[in-house]
Amino acid sequence: MSGRARGAARSWASAACSRRDALRALAASLAAAAAGATGCARRAPDGRIEASLWFAYGGKNREVLLSLIDQFHREQGRYRIDAVYQGDYFEALAKLRTALAARAAPALTHVVGEVVPYLAEAGVLEPLERFLGAPGAGDGGLDVVEALGQAGTFVGGGERPLVCLPFNRSTPIAYYNRDVFRELGLSPPSTWDELRQTAARLVVRDGGGTRRWGFECPIDWWFWAALVGQAGGELLGPDGAPAFGGEAGVRALRFWQALVHEDRTMKPPPGRDYNAWQVTNTDFLSGRVAMIWTSTAFLRYLEDNAGQAGAGKFEVGAAPLPRDVRASVPTGGTMFVMPRGAAPAAQDAAFAFLRWMMEPAQANAWATRTGYMPVSRRGLEALTRDGYYAAHPNDRVAVDQLAHAAPWPWSPDLFRVQREAVQPRLEEAVLAPRDAAETLSEAVRAAAER
Numbered sequence: 001m002s003g004r005a006r007g008a009a010r011s012w013a014s015a016a017c018s019r020r021d022a023l024r025a026l027a028a029s030l031a032a033a034a035a036g037a038t039g040c041a042r043r044a045p046d047g048r049i050e051a052s053l054w055f056a057y058g059g060k061n062r063e064v065l066l067s068l069i070d071q072f073h074r075e076q077g078r079y080r081i082d083a084v085y086q087g088d089y090f091e092a093l094a095k096l097r098t099a100l101a102a103r104a105a106p107a108l109t110h111v112v113g114e115v116v117p118y119l120a121e122a123g124v125l126e127p128l129e130r131f132l133g134a135p136g137a138g139d140g141g142l143d144v145v146e147a148l149g150q151a152g153t154f155v156g157g158g159e160r161p162l163v164c165l166p167f168n169r170s171t172p173i174a175y176y177n178r179d180v181f182r183e184l185g186l187s188p189p190s191t192w193d194e195l196r197q198t199a200a201r202l203v204v205r206d207g208g209g210t211r212r213w214g215f216e217c218p219i220d221w222w223f224w225a226a227l228v229g230q231a232g233g234e235l236l237g238p239d240g241a242p243a244f245g246g247e248a249g250v251r252a253l254r255f256w257q258a259l260v261h262e263d264r265t266m267k268p269p270p271g272r273d274y275n276a277w278q279v280t281n282t283d284f285l286s287g288r289v290a291m292i293w294t295s296t297a298f299l300r301y302l303e304d305n306a307g308q309a310g311a312g313k314f315e316v317g318a319a320p321l322p323r324d325v326r327a328s329v330p331t332g333g334t335m336f337v338m339p340r341g342a343a344p345a346a347q348d349a350a351f352a353f354l355r356w357m358m359e360p361a362q363a364n365a366w367a368t369r370t371g372y373m374p375v376s377r378r379g380l381e382a383l384t385r386d387g388y389y390a391a392h393p394n395d396r397v398a399v400d401q402l403a404h405a406a407p408w409p410w411s412p413d414l415f416r417v418q419r420e421a422v423q424p425r426l427e428e429a430v431l432a433p434r435d436a437a438e439t440l441s442e443a444v445r446a447a448a449e450r
Contacts, residue, residue: 041345048080051342051349052106055083056092056334060301061168064369072356079349081108088274089334096339100124105339108350110167113153113335114408114415121412125163126338131351132162142358143377147402153331154410164335165354166375168297168366171329171398171405172226175284175302176291178317188291188319192230192255195322199265202290213267215259216283217293218276219427221418222332226293226321227252229328229406236409242417242447244440251324253429253436260430268431272423287312293321295332296398299371303394318394320401327404333372373398413447421447 151158199214233248
């Protein structure tokens with residue numbers, strides 16, 4: 001076992017304890033917050049009713065969001081949105097927990113999709129149908145892309161009270177160095193077998209080292225869930241208990257292990273969560289790897305920066321993830337939610353902005369300037385009709401993959417299971433490597449703990 005793998009083995013248990021403590025604290029916070037707290041909405045110096053929005057990303061995506069908020073302010077004179085950066089998704093969730101406990105939550109925020117069932121079942125999210133004036137009418141005419149809204153993101157999501165609307169939604173896609181592929185006469189792989197063959201062709205060895213790897217992918221729950229679906233598995237069994245794909249989950253782990261240890265074509269990025277994602281992007285841009293899996297959210301970033309890459313300018317290509325027994329991808333990113341407790345006028349301001357963001361013009365501006373997916377159905381139709389996707393075929397990949405999007409189970413334990421039972425075991429299982437079946441059996445036992 002490598003030093004890095006031993007470190008992962010030593011650290012995952014203490015990390016799991018800290019995550020378990022955090023989740024228990026979150027549960028207590030939510031129970032206390034469910035009663036809510038209301039008061040008078042703040043007013044901006046210009047007299048507008050103000051609503052707080054907490055958001056969770058920086059860089060170009062932050063710039064685009066703030067520019068849209070400025071546009072919202074220019075187009076109407078009643079409301080003002082006070083946008084406050086709260087770190088990455090998981091940092092923002094921790095801060096939301098604290099704010100809920102203090103009954104000081106923002107009027108509007110966005111959270112990773114997997115945590116929505118937990119928050120909803122805890123009773124701390126405002127039902128959005130009351131703002132739409134159409135109880136039981138789904139998204140109330142907002143016309144969101146179904147696969148990206150609550151109805152399509154979760155099993156049975158359309159049968160539940162509406163508590164979330166799509167914001168920065170994504171799927172994992174494959175990116176490749178189009179110049180290298182062209183030079184070698186390769187096409188993007190469409191099956192797992194082709195991925196192994198293509199990755200082997202892309203590798204460049206230099207003495208005892210590797211100058212260019214064929215493939216790289218963060219060892220992360222999201223990409224493993226994609227593999228499980230492609231292998232024909234489901235995260236939950238027929239009885240609703242965590243099964244993690246059964247034999248398909250084992251096959252998914254073994255596929256990664258084969259790429260890393262047998263083929264030696266996959267470069268496993270160090271770290272977890274977004275550290276590993278950033279390393280993957282950097283390796284791709286620098287020419288150290290010719291093909292990666294990451295989020296469509298990075299599309300614009302990778303396209304814009306490939307021209308400044310250390311290995312020289314190259315053209316970025318995008319392709320669907322390859323299939324095993326079937327095509328399958330999870331959706332990802334975040335959903336807008338309105339925590340309970342804000343003053344009614346602030347809630348009105350927050351929902352006015354939310355409704356505005358769902359309109360085709362704003363949904364498309366967000367999507368085309370970032371790489372995230374358009375959440376307005378009419379907006380998506382307009383992009384297609386007006387030739388945007390013909391001119392930007394990379395943007396079309398994630399949209400086309402929605403035909404194979406696998407909904408998440410509506411389970412209040414989903415986020416806990418992800419962060420506590422599965423995620424800390426994946427890296428060790430791939431790098432050590434640990435027996436895949438034993439690892440997932442252990443994860444199932446951990447998921448059953450409360």
